[in-house]
Amino acid sequence: MAMTTYEVWVSGVIPEQDLRDLGAVTLATERASTVLYGDIADQAALFGLLARLRALGLEVIEVRQVPAPEPPPGEPATSTGRHT
16 A cells, blocks of 8 residues: 655644554754654545544644655665665
């Protein structure tokens, strides 16, 4: 199944335990915001993630689809264009 990479900006800093509970996402903290990056299977999974963030009391500022990262030189790409 092809995955789509999304960037989700939320206001404030997400507690570490809540980040672990969110699953397969990485983050970057910039000022008083947190940016989550992750591969989302489909629209239902994206809405599920947004509902979990809302349940944590976090304000979602922005959601955008971002280009998939390119595999390093010499490493074969998978069918989704991602490296494994």
